[in-house]
Amino acid sequence: MLHYLVNFLYPPRCAGCGARLSVDAAARVCAPCLAGIEPIPAPFCAVCGIPLEDAGTDSRWCDDCVEAPPHFGRARAVARYSSRAEDDSGTVASIIRRHKYGLDQSLAHALAECLGGELPLPAADYDLVIPVPLHSSRLRWRGFNQAAMLAIAVARRGGRTVDLKSLVRVRATPPQTMQNQRDRRDNLRDAFAVRRPARVANRIVLLIDDVMTTGATADECARTLLAAGARRVDVLTLARAL
Ligand SMILES: [Zn+2]
Numbered sequence: 651m652l653h654y655l656v657n658f659l660y661p662p663r664c665a666g667c668g669a670r671l672s673v674d675a676a677a678r679v680c681a682p683c684l685a686g687i688e689p690i691p692a693p694f695c696a697v698c699g700i701p702l703e704d705a706g707t708d709s710r711w712c713d714d715c716v717e718a719p720p721h722f723g724r725a726r727a728v729a730r731y732s733s734r735a736e737d738d739s740g741t742v743a744s745i746i747r748r749h750k751y752g753l754d755q756s757l758a759h760a761l762a763e764c765l766g767g768e769l770p771l772p773a774a775d776y777d778l779v780i781p782v783p784l785h786s787s788r789l790r791w792r793g794f795n796q797a798a799m800l801a802i803a804v805a806r807r808g809g810r811t812v813d814l815k816s817l818v819r820v821r822a823t824p825p826q827t828m829q830n831q832r833d834r835r836d837n838l839r840d841a842f843a844v845r846r847p848a849r850v851a852n853r854i855v856l857l858i859d860d861v862m863t864t865g866a867t868a869d870e871c872a873r874t875l876l877a878a879g880a881r882r883v884d885v886l887t888l889a890r891a892l
């Protein structure tokens with residue numbers, strides 16, 4: 651009843667395109683937007699999940715993973731993501747941008763809806779679900795961590811609890827948009843730490859983030875978790891920048 655009243659006073663709008671949703675809608679994303687979410691096209695790298703151009707080769711690893719294998723075992727994403735600001739057509743891109751800079755916490759529900767049906771890496775296959783953490787100063791400014799919100803949604807589906815405390819970001823890092831690959835890695839070194847090694851020791855961990863771009867952040871988190879004793883770390887993101 652209260653839900654209906656709130657929706658009546660503040661008609662809900664689709665978090666992707668802004669279209670009005672019906673007053674009794676529980677969803678935050680309209681059906682056309684959900685239908686427009688593009689999965690990553692196969693075939694893709696067995697490790698990092700990036701689409702491979704040459705479907706005919708036996709090697710199912712991309713060149714980057716062959717050259718410098720990441721610390722995580724596998725990375726998969728639910729949807730593709732264009733990070734170019736002028737390409738505002740993608741549902742996930744639009745929601746993530748608004749979520750990141752708009753301070754609209756209710757969009758967390760929209761992000762969770764975008765996860766869709768079956769996840770490429772189900773939480774039930776893992777011991778622990780851990781989000782990529784924000785530095786406390788960032789968290790204070792923004793008020794929430796969208797990776798944590800996604801992690802809660804992913805964990806709930808697999809009947810797992812999310813661990814928000816073991817992995818922390820101990821160093822605030824400058825925005826990475828202007829940096830090349832090597833600078834990003836140097837910039838991230840020792841940015842993370844495990845506060846409760848006993849929690850992750852010998853565990854198979856599913857690491858969650860909203861977007862994977864170069865994979866440098868996920869790789870550094872995985873390196874940190876493995877150094878603390880985790881047995882394996884896989885990475886699931888809502889979107890993959892392509
Ligand atoms: Zn929409």
Ligand SMILES: [Zn+2]
Nearest residue numbers: 695698712715
């Ligand atoms: Zn790869």
